[in-house]
Amino acid sequence: MQIIGWQAHEAGVERLVRSHAAIPHGATVRLAKRTSNLFRPRAQTEVPSLDVTGLAGVIEVDPTTRTAQVQGMCTYEDLVAATLPHGLIPLVVPQLRTITLGGAVTGLGIEATSFRNGLPHESVLELDVLTGSGEIVTARPEGEHADLFHAFPNSYGSLGYATRLHIELEEVPSRVALRHLGFDDAHAAAAAIEEIVAAGEHDGERVDALDGVAFAPDEIYLTLARWTDEPGETSDYTGQQIYYRSVRERTSDLLTMHDYLWRWDTDWFWCSGAFGVQHPVVRRLWPRRWRRSDVYHRLVALDRRHGIVDRLDARAGRPRRERVIQDIEVPTDRLADFLEWFDARIGMRPVWLCPLRLREIDGRARTWPGYPLEPGRTYVNVGFWGTVHVGPEAPEGPRNRAIEAEVTALGGHKSLYSEAFYTREDFDRLYGGAQLAAVRRRYDPAGRLTDLYDKVVRTP
Numbered sequence: 001m002q003i004i005g006w007q008a009h010e011a012g013v014e015r016l017v018r019s020h021a022a023i024p025h026g027a028t029v030r031l032a033k034r035t036s037n038l039f040r041p042r043a044q045t046e047v048p049s050l051d052v053t054g055l056a057g058v059i060e061v062d063p064t065t066r067t068a069q070v071q072g073m074c075t076y077e078d079l080v081a082a083t084l085p086h087g088l089i090p091l092v093v094p095q096l097r098t099i100t101l102g103g104a105v106t107g108l109g110i111e112a113t114s115f116r117n118g119l120p121h122e123s124v125l126e127l128d129v130l131t132g133s134g135e136i137v138t139a140r141p142e143g144e145h146a147d148l149f150h151a152f153p154n155s156y157g158s159l160g161y162a163t164r165l166h167i168e169l170e171e172v173p174s175r176v177a178l179r180h181l182g183f184d185d186a187h188a189a190a191a192a193i194e195e196i197v198a199a200g201e202h203d204g205e206r207v208d209a210l211d212g213v214a215f216a217p218d219e220i221y222l223t224l225a226r227w228t229d230e231p232g233e234t235s236d237y238t239g240q241q242i243y244y245r246s247v248r249e250r251t252s253d254l255l256t257m258h259d260y261l262w263r264w265d266t267d268w269f270w271c272s273g274a275f276g277v278q279h280p281v282v283r284r285l286w287p288r289r290w291r292r293s294d295v296y297h298r299l300v301a302l303d304r305r306h307g308i309v310d311r312l313d314a315r316a317g318r319p320r321r322e323r324v325i326q327d328i329e330v331p332t333d334r335l336a337d338f339l340e341w342f343d344a345r346i347g348m349r350p351v352w353l354c355p356l357r358l359r360e361i362d363g364r365a366r367t368w369p370g371y372p373l374e375p376g377r378t379y380v381n382v383g384f385w386g387t388v389h390v391g392p393e394a395p396e397g398p399r400n401r402a403i404e405a406e407v408t409a410l411g412g413h414k415s416l417y418s419e420a421f422y423t424r425e426d427f428d429r430l431y432g433g434a435q436l437a438a439v440r441r442r443y444d445p446a447g448r449l450t451d452l453y454d455k456v457v458r459t460p
Contacts, residue, residue, distance in 0.1 A: 002057070009164065012055040016052060020050060028449070055072055056071055057070075057078065066168060068088075070164070070165050075101075076090070076101065079101060080261060089261065091170050092122075096294075098292075101120070101162075105127070107417055108120075108371060110356060112225060112354060113209045114356035117170075122359040125168065128164040132447070133443065147442070148442075154370035154416065155370055158440065159444070175255065180247050180251055180252070184218045186217065190380070196210055197355055219248070227257075234259070235253050238266050266292070268296045269383070269385065277291065318389060320395075321387040321389055322387065322394040324400060326384060328412055329379040329407075331377060332380050334411060338412075346388060348384050348386050352384075353382060354383070358374075370435075400420075
């Protein structure tokens, strides 16, 4: 990955600002973005969009301070390609290659280091934001624009778009040693999560990253990762072998750091099976360069545009499907309750498990109004992505609505990258609506950017 430098960055920012000025007064400001990891429908529009050409790179990497200056549209794939040669990675690297740094900060990424490093926005030192009024504002934890800095996470572009982010990096070795621990009960798995998070180790070995897979109510695995330089043959899950299957097939493993970071991307967790890519014959014929989450995402988008699966179901006499694609978070002590409810009402497995906590520095955690987690408390992200046959009411989202209600009852939240159905009152209560509105009034007084509730619930 080439480092673009400050001159190229400034040229990209100037182009962005000019494109904002060219959008007709009163028109909604939108990004001209070719790819997306969202699962919400986006309306097509003829209104000119912001030109983000030249804002998708790494400006500089500083191995001495372990920091990087990164443009907002830079993908984690390109960011890691720039930092890993220095033995450095971002503190949290979301699972999918084409998630952008700006997207992960404004939309909340997560990964297996989140139990000790929090979410991606918690390692941001400062960021430049193009506001709705067309200004570039530098926001830091303290100072004139601290309100924007703290409200920006989980705002999904409703407060502006990050053009530059100064982030912390973590020193890492070349490899990752894995241990897969099996549990036959969700309560036992939850208790183990709490113990590992509290101790930072298990059976005397350090744990640098922690996630898991629940294949069935009585088949749950936690994967404990330890950064290492130890020798040995490493596994390759970009070829015929499939990573998520290995979790239940072996008790230990060794991956390169690069392959560990993208272990879930090759098969989009397990969702590549919907396209036949996990069949041995199809896998040999499917080009390796197409075994990527962004390719599968484009195939899903193609189906949604043309209703291919819905037509096939109708022809076969099957009930209409509801797409249940969500990541939710519940306190660890409510994980077993949620999984039991989920099995009874939704019936989708496997699901991904990823513990997280607010990051603590010198024993203190910073809170974020747009996604209020409790300091000192461990949560577990539960990710599930698929479809459920529900019948003619599928377009109304009955399963997704039920999930929202249950997660709220259990003291949790859900990510907003997919469809949401909250009332305005509930949404504002759960996602800091009052504070978000105050920040919007300051930085977007003319309302050029789409309100967060309108964007994620009403989906204009």
